[in-house]
Amino acid sequence: MPAITHLQFLALGMLRGGPRLGRDVRRELARHGVRRSGPAFYQMMARLEEAGFASGEYEQKIVAGQIIKERRYTILPAGASAWTATREFYLGAIAAFGEPGRARA
């Protein structure tokens, strides 16, 4: 079974394209119909960090004269491996059981 949840699979998949802000990842997830509150989302990202799948750092910038800080996440090699393994698991499952609506008799 995959070591990561579906949501973590999605988040790691987004990070494969390069480091991204947590806010952007959350928004992207919402666009795909996966809405998570701030605390729930960042807790999930913290789990990824604890597992060594991703790393997060605060970056600081000035907007309208005010300093804002945002957390930027980068996928780590272990995370990329976990994502690939999960993808293969799902592909294998599809190959074994068929795609939805085409289940073998």
Add this chain to the structure above:
Amino acid sequence: MPDGLPPLARRLARCLPARTREQCFVPTCHDLFASHLLEGARPTWWRRLSARLMLPARLLAAYAECLGIAANDVRRSRRAGPSGRRGDPMLFQDVRFAGRLLRKHPAFTAVAVVVLALGVGATSAMFTIVHAVMLRPLPFRDPGHVLELYETVEGSLTTLSPPNLLDWKAQNVTFSGIAAYDEGTVTLTGGFEPERVSATRVDPELFDLLGVAPVRGRAVTADDANPGGPSVVVIGHGFWQRRFGADESALGRTLTLDGRSVEVVGIMPRGFTFPEDNNLWLPLWFTGDELRPGQRGAHYARAIGRLKPGLTVQQAIDDLNRIEARIAEQHPSVEGYGAWARPVLQAMVGRVQRPLLMLLGAVGFVLLIACANVSNLLLARASARRAEIAMRSALGAGRGRIVRQLLVESLLLACAGGIAGLLLAAWGVRTLQAILPGDLPRAGALGVNTTVLVFTLAVSMTAGIVFGLVPAFHASSGDLASVLKDARRGSGSGAGRLAFQRSMVAVQVALALILLAGAGLALRSFDRLTRIDPGFDPSNAMAVRLSLPEARYPDAASVVRFYEHFVGALRELPGVEAAGAVTRSPLSGSFAGSFTIPGRPDADDRVAQVRAATPGYFDALRIPVRRGRTFEARDRAGAAPVAIISESAARRFWPGRDPLGERLRIHVSTGFAGPEPVRTIVGVAGDVKLRSLDAAATPVFYVPHSQYVSDSMTAFVRAVGDPGPLAPMIRGRVANLDPELAISSLRPAADLVSSSIAQPRFRMLLLGLFAAIALALAAVGLYGVMAFAVAQRRHEIGVRLALGADRPDVLRLVFRQGLVPVAAGVAMGLAGTAVLTRAMSGLLYEVRAFDPVTYAAVAGLLAAVSALACYLPARRAMRVDPVEVFRA
């Protein structure tokens, strides 16, 4: 602790476990603020609304979720822990069930949350003010032992005379130190434009006495406090940030204060201020002239002292009174003075303590009404759930288990109401700031802080228990058989339950009546205050206050010359009818001195207010001169010394005689002249209110400014019409005469009157607001109970109608049922009002606390609103169709 977050978020974060805080809350907060700031395309009003309302709401929602996450973490760690302790799964089940129930009945939840938010929000907003003003500790060591010192005369407090102060310092045995200070302002030049800055001259020992040291540099020392010493200044933290941008090199730089260069030698720590809102501290010393025995009658010095450990305030007062007695023996002319002391905080807030506590009590009533209201709502809902509760009981749930379930529901409701109340309080405090009286002490930095958060949490939880307990016990008391019997009849409310609901209505009505009566009394008192004649006409006049720097106006002649030119320039402005200046404007406080009447023996009660005025002052404020003449150009220095006295001075000191031509000698002189000469009375002016509108007129002596020179004056300019357009012209005239002179204040003279009644206005507005909320809540509560009762009695009403009762009978039935608790509430409220409004008696003007007209009016209003609240359910009862009832 996370940085880069606003204070509210930082304070909330402190209360979370580190893991939840760092992993969930902090990144969420940063996310929220980033999203808020990056909403660039939105209109400004939307951004402002978002910052004030939605951002805090989202923050609190995120916080609530983080609390849940933290609780889950704790539960998980307990399960996994070596002790094998488990969390209480039933409790979490109860919370989840309660949450589902509240979501299932959104209308009920919304009404209960709004009612609670009103009660909790109003209470928290009021507590925020009370905490900031009365409870927040002063920013120095052991403030309870630092006393403000006074001399007393004729039972009233006054400032100290410098020679007496020196005696107190030398002879007392109860203080570890006494330090004088002289609060004022200085003109700061060298910046973009001249600026008046608060500055206090202080004894060198003041900082040691307070136990506060500068964070950079040094304090004022004894070497600085003499005429030949270096010119130095210690600056406040806020001033350092504002003026120097928190630059470390501020130390050693010079400031130009009142035309004199002074070196910055110290910076005080953040948050320190004494007196309130002070920016600069300069060394204080008294000149030889100020310390001569003749100045013992001149009371203008202020002082504080630190009590020695283990001594009481009363012991200190007794000690100082012994010194006063010795002074009186040695100097009989100043006999009659005593001593008084009180903690500095009490001195600062003592006069507002009672009104604020009264308002906090009033808002507590609003909270109680809200609790009673929600209690009734819960009881009604519990009644509807009786079948469910009885079934649970029949399936084995004990009474404690059911009570706990219902209490969890009410606590969850209280939490939601508390969060909404907190948001309401944050908004309310900002709104209240706009109407706070300008002279309310320590109200500069109002805001929802940790203490207010804890208070709100405590209030909400207590309210949750208070309004949840009785319905929970009621609901858990039924048995299955009776419930099923009730259900067959279509009735679910027992007599005991109905009685409780009615008693809650009576309590709400009683509390609302007390609040309405308080508001009514405050309104009537305020109305009387606004009708008082202040003795002058402030309409169409502007008041401009100036203080001339001693460095550039060192002698009396230069000061007199400036004010003559200034007043002359004001008179030449277009549309100006009259102009004149006075040392202290009406309704702005006291400057009193003793005096003697040549040819008469000395008397202790010869004290009068002293005002120096220029020609034109009486015309500018339309103060009538009843007899004799006003000041004229001929009353200059060197001419015959003259005075104009007020009517009350004439009545009191020259009773039954014509005071014109009489003589007097004032014992208080200004720093510019020697001993005061004997003056001849040349006129009698009308009485003017000097301290406040509700205080009796005090005797006043007016003397010509040329003969009694003061460098601080308020000029009044009377315009033919609206005085507003004069403001820029007045600024221009000041700049023309002296470009480095800062205007201390420039405002319409009408502001003098309105700011003198700012406190009563504030009390009236708040009491009115609380009373309106109370009335609305009580009416809604009554309506809810009656609507519920009608719904419960629908079957019975149908039967009555079928048996021949006509619709007016039904109307009477419902009204009787509703108005009985209202009548009981009105009776209880009137009794409570008679007792509780006594606390207001000192705050009312020309209105007795027991005012039958007010009582009758508010009782009538309450009865009318209650009748309306009963009428709507009664109308529904009249429309009950017996056929439908029987068919159902």
